[in-house]
Amino acid sequence: MKFIIKLFPEITIKSKSVRQRMVKVLQGNIRNVLQKVDETVTVRNDWDKLVVSSKNDAPENRDRLVERLSCIPGIQAFLEVTQKPFTDLHSIYEQTAAVYGHTLVGKTFCVRVKRKGKHEFSSIEIERYVGGGLNQNFPSNGVKLSHPDLQVNLQIEDDQLYLVTDIHKGLGGYPLSTQEDVLSLISGGFDSGVASYQFIKRGSRVHYCFFNLGGAAHEIGVKQVSYYLWSKYGQSHRVKFVSVPFEPVVGEILEKIDNGLMGVVLKRMMMRAASRVAERLGIEALVTGESVGQVSSQTVTNLSVIDRVTDTLILRPLIVSDKQDIIDQARAIGTLEFAETMPEYCGVISNKPNVKAPYDDVLANEAKFNFDVLENVITSAKVIDIRDIANETAAQVQEVETTTQLADNEIILDIRSPDDHEDKPFEPEGMTVIHLPFYKLSTQYGDLDQSKTYLLYCERGVMSKLQALYLKEQGFNNIKVYRQN
Numbered sequence: 001m002k003f004i005i006k007l008f009p010e011i012t013i014k015s016k017s018v019r020q021r022m023v024k025v026l027q028g029n030i031r032n033v034l035q036k037v038d039e040t041v042t043v044r045n046d047w048d049k050l051v052v053s054s055k056n057d058a059p060e061n062r063d064r065l066v067e068r069l070s071c072i073p074g075i076q077a078f079l080e081v082t083q084k085p086f087t088d089l090h091s092i093y094e095q096t097a098a099v100y101g102h103t104l105v106g107k108t109f110c111v112r113v114k115r116k117g118k119h120e121f122s123s124i125e126i127e128r129y130v131g132g133g134l135n136q137n138f139p140s141n142g143v144k145l146s147h148p149d150l151q152v153n154l155q156i157e158d159d160q161l162y163l164v165t166d167i168h169k170g171l172g173g174y175p176l177s178t179q180e181d182v183l184s185l186i187s188g189g190f191d192s193g194v195a196s197y198q199f200i201k202r203g204s205r206v207h208y209c210f211f212n213l214g215g216a217a218h219e220i221g222v223k224q225v226s227y228y229l230w231s232k233y234g235q236s237h238r239v240k241f242v243s244v245p246f247e248p249v250v251g252e253i254l255e256k257i258d259n260g261l262m263g264v265v266l267k268r269m270m271m272r273a274a275s276r277v278a279e280r281l282g283i284e285a286l287v288t289g290e291s292v293g294q295v296s297s298q299t300v301t302n303l304s305v306i307d308r309v310t311d312t313l314i315l316r317p318l319i320v321s322d323k324q325d326i327i328d329q330a331r332a333i334g335t336l337e338f339a340e341t342m343p344e345y346c347g348v349i350s351n352k353p354n355v356k357a358p359y360d361d362v363l364a365n366e367a368k369f370n371f372d373v374l375e376n377v378i379t380s381a382k383v384i385d386i387r388d389i390a391n392e393t394a395a396q397v398q399e400v401e402t403t404t405q406l407a408d409n410e411i412i413l414d415i416r417s418p419d420d421h422e423d424k425p426f427e428p429e430g431m432t433v434i435h436l437p438f439y440k441l442s443t444q445y446g447d448l449d450q451s452k453t454y455l456l457y458c459e460r461g462v463m464s465k466l467q468a469l470y471l472k473e474q475g476f477n478n479i480k481v482y483r484q485n
């Protein structure tokens with residue numbers, strides 16, 4: 001099985017040395033991600049393209065590789081190809097007919113050729129020869145040069161014929177780690193997830209900084225979405241997840257700060273803490289999901305007051321995005337459901353937030369704030385490798401049993417999203433499986449027959465452990481985690 005990787009166009013217009021460096025990084029990233037699902041994968045660097053080959057031709061392996069390739073930053077598109085040697089024009093025709101002939105029935109078509117190397121024939125001659133042959137020998141609806149039902153794509157390089165059997169859209173963007181690292185302030189809402197994704201796609205390693213305002217349940221929710229983003233789009237590189245216990249800071253704000261300024265002061269405290277964390281990790285910029293006018297702390301005046309608290313660069317990729325566009329993107333990248341189930345942990349809710357917080361008033365209020373509280377939470381911030389979310393959660397859920405067997409009175413609860421549930425049905429023989437997606441658990445788990453025990457199932461076992469922890473937090477004890485042998 002072979003895929004030809006087409007580079008993101010902005011890479012192709014770089015100078016030779018920059019381009020070479022980026023392609024090399026992309027090559028490493030693809031190898032790193034794909035070899036986790038298929039050890040036989042090799043990635044060859046061919047100047048204007050990368051060629052991915054696998055010895056495992058099983059259809060489920062092909063689906064896995066296509067899914068993984070579509071999530072790797074730096075790839076504009078990838079072509080699924082079969083590669084064959086040829087001897088002459090007729091041998092090109094015969095091989096094309098063997099792959100495409102049966103797909104032409106009842107369709108209009110045209111043949112397009114890209115050619116490299118020295119040949120006795122031109123690309124147009126191949127198109128005519130192959131197109132004519134297919135037209136004569138298969139019951140198609142004829143050749144149509146513009147907007148045909150089917151385009152037969154051939155690539156010819158020296159004595160090799162590449163038959164393109166499918167074209168897949170890539171993520172675009174720059175290869176991961178070709179841009180500097182950033183620290184994303186992640187709250188679990190729609191905006192910060194989308195902002196993080198945009199930086200991954202642009203080629204930055206995105207580390208996550210979370211200010212816990214709502215106890216274990218808040219942390220579990222944010223860990224889930226961070227882990228999801230990393231494992232789906234950024235798993236070629238290690239990143240950190242930092243959790244800062246921010247409830248004491250909120251307490252101090254509630255006690256000392258004027259009601260109308262609380263939102264802005266909370267954000268300034270977050271920026272102070274995040275800058276320190278970034279410095280500790282050697283990261284030069286913070287990322288937030290703020291957008292002008294979305295909430296009272298996000299007016300231009302208030303954003304300016306927030307900015308003045310730190311010299312660290314604060315990047316706001318969504319600054320002029322409409323909420324609906326952000327929600328649509330969250331849906332497309334798969335974070336919508338996480339955000340929808342995340343309760344609002346605002347920490348401080350002003351009755352009358354000041355949309356034009358006077359800078360001097362903010363400073364005067366902050367003079368009353370006990371900064372030891374902030375120092376303490378920064379010192380007790382917990383930094384973990386994001387891959388350890390899985391292990392750490394496993395340790396935390398040791399009181400939640402993990403099992404590979406089903407006893408009487410036990411039911412498997414498939415908590416994957418409806419798409420995964422449909423694409424990869426999980427129906428082990430002789431076992432009862434109910435589907436309740438993870439984002440409905442908090443509201444609908446209680447409606448299930450509570451005399452039964454439910455074994456949560458997801459593909460990797462991370463989400464099911466986090467959800468088991470969450471349900472335990474909610475006081476449910478009839479829960480286990482189900483893993484396949």
Ligand SMILES: Nc1ncnc2c1ncn2[C@@H]1O[C@H](COP(=O)(O)OP(=O)(O)OP(=O)(O)O)[C@@H](O)[C@H]1O
Binds near residue numbers: 188211
């Ligand atoms: N608890 C938190 N931990 C880390 N970052 C946070 C937290 N709360 C807010 N932020 C950061 O501040 C930004 C603005 O947050 P705010 O709550 O004002 O707006 P929001 O539109 O609800 O954001 P989101 O949808 O990302 O939750 C967020 O996008 C995020 O980057």
